Amino acid sequence: MKTFIQKYKSRCPILPIRLLLLVLFGALLSSCEKALEPEYPDFLLSEEALFENAATVDAALANIYAGLRDNSPVSGGVDGMGVLLGLYADELDYYRENAPIDNAFYNHTVLPNNTAVGNFWNSSYSLIFSANKIVEGLEDAPLEAEERNGFMGEALFLRAYLHFYLAQLFGDIPYIKTTDYTENASVSRMPLTEVYQMMETDLLTAKNLLPAMEPSGERLRASKGVASALLARLYLHTQQWEKAVAESTAVITEGTYALQPDLNLVFLKESPSTIWQLKPEFEGSATKEGETFIFDVGPPSLYALSASFIADFETGDLRKEAWTRELSDGSQSWYHPYKYKQNYYGGSSTEYSILFRLAEQYLIRAEAALQLGNLQEVRNDLNVIRLRAGLDPTAANTQEEIRNELQHQWRYEYFTEQGQRWFYLKRSGSANEILAPIKPGWKATDVLFPLPANELILNPNLNPQNPGY
Template sequence: MLIITTISCDSFVEVDPPKNSLVTKTVFEDAATVESAMANIFVKMRQQGLVSGNFSISTSLGIYADELDYFGSSPDILKLYSHNVLASDGQVSLWWNHAFNLIYAANDIIEGVAASQTLSEEDKDRFTGQALFVRAYLHSLLLSLFGEVPYIMTTDYIENNRAIRTPEPEVFEKLIGDLNEAVNLLDNNNQANENILPNLQVVYALLARIYLYSGDWAMAETMASNLIGNYGLEDIDKVFLKGSNETIWQLMLGDNPVNTYDALQLIITGIPTQGMALMDDLVGAFEAGDLRYTHWTNSITSDDGQTTLYYAHKYKATHNTTTQSEEYSILFRLAEQYLIRAEARVQLGDISGSQADINVIRNRAGLGNTTANDKASLLDVILHERRLELFTEQGHRWFDLKRMGKAEEVLSPIKAGWRNTDIVLPIPESELELNPNLKPQNAGY
């Protein structure tokens, strides 16, 4: 029996005890059943909502920012593209509800494993560490999207029904607390080189990102260095293959040979398109000779020769032609860690160290060393390199514009509906009606 199959509520604040409590404690008496429950969390993460699936943050936030033009007809996606998002929009509610349902499932595992009388201490540590990571990871995405959010650490339906929004500094505290606890519980096991389950290295990767976002430059540098010493950058043609040496964590696509949602959504196979294409400004931002342009983008021209559209071509498999999937959905990879450390170092005054990390990324892309040699110019270069290295991956571009104070400058000229309050999305209207403790609504909505 899988834990998540017992979670049938529409919202984490609508928890009905008979539906949402475990039918039996026997789930936690055997490591195999807990492992299945954890696996189901990752399946849900892969197929629905924020992390992967149709209109995940990779595509939706690319549309919200300055990566993707949108030609489709989905009302919710059109509102993201034009910056006319409403608190009643389905996309906003989907992200919120999906994330909190999985957080509930992670809390269920944490509590059930702690109470188990039969699991070994080794298994308890492994499952608790993985669930703590999942809880922190999903809360970190919610914080970046919605601003202050409740940090849910229990399955108590009464407490969840009355949850209040947690101030941002306290959310960072809780994130780091969960992740530091996971550090003490997990090891470096990389699951037969597939990197499909959170281990110690994955926790370090998220900690590096969280420390960067919260402005703790020294700890961001330390966490990124932990990873850089244990991984190597991959050949540019192999970065997005499931066996890439650069991958820190990826979501397995299942037993059958299926494809990533990134490939299915982003690769244009004909004009008219399935709805989105790379913005011209992004395509034009690549320097001459940049291998990321020639290897990670592609184009298609209409039969009449009048229209050429560019698309992200990092993931390349759009048809199931083999007996095994060749690409998994990558959530953390080493290149981000170099750029995290580069940014942390320049903030700490280590100009040469920052240059060295930037140059590793540029050189892999076939480019020469950066000429930037002061803090302001290096920060601009880092933002530029993050744009070209991480485009259409996990909403990085939007989160970078937001946290570096560049959203207004970049988006107001190209988004007719832009308002400076758009740096956060609205709390879903349905959640505010069910739990008034979540008020006030974010400014601008």
């Protein structure tokens, strides 16, 4: 079954065939995922039976979260955006031998047949298909209204969340809201404005349906705060500055989340600044980020922070001490990200993979306020970040100085987290200025990745290919 599903995902990720429904959901419900799933029957369920039972719907949703953790653009492993967009921007150097994918991202030679780009596309649309099956199945599900609403809110949020990254990576994309093969077979790309409108609609609906806090208290599932955090990010990327300020302020002042003052505790699973996180598959396991980035001897076997990144740390910035770690062989030194500090199997998992944390909302609000010309509000939010990092309040006064300070804080607060550095460079229009001098293969068209070549063959309606490829 596993081989069959893998072939299906690789060949037809956004053109789901309804005959695969039992296979797909059988795979979902028989997953080895232990950390998130409730108990469920160990036999294949019919479509009708799946949606008659809250526990099985919950398990199906839990497996989408597991998919995010294990095989999606936001996975913390070697094929996730933290690594690949860290190489694509200016955060990471790579040391893997015979690593054509790393080389392509690092040197900006990504082509339409790049398997990592194909996986960004395929894994996202496969998870979107699963979310859509839940949305469709819940319409007439004989569940209590509160249960159905919560599940629907999660599925709509996850659909929007996955489309958000597809739009950032590829530009105009199809916004898939159905599992109907006949409708999806000839799907075309939509203008980004339409994609963002559909995303906003899904998120606003989800926010109204979701609980204030998910039941476990571990912030593992979507809640109203999670939907608001993504809405704030969406409004920033769509230049809806007032809405971005309002939504980020709602998250900051809501009372559920608080900045963790100790930088060494920010990425622990109990951190009050975490809005949404993903639990490792097995209790005692480290996060994929910890397993990927941490090394104990030099030279590194995988990745290290670039020398320029380390050199540009502001003097006295405690994030260098708390969130990076130096290794030396006596003649040369390397630094690795040390936000996540567990990289071994232990008695318990001390850290979960964080997808949203509160500091981003301060930076979103500052960036939107800058666009609105509210410079004092920008300084206030930047100083929240600076003071926690052990730095003095910003001395920036002019709009240009404040803009530079904002870019600096995005860079050093969110390095190697789901491509935040790259998305800032892209969003702010500074990618060419920053990357052209240090990336010989850089082209202005590199702000978007190519659509996977196989997808254009399977569905010519997805043409034209993005410029530059």
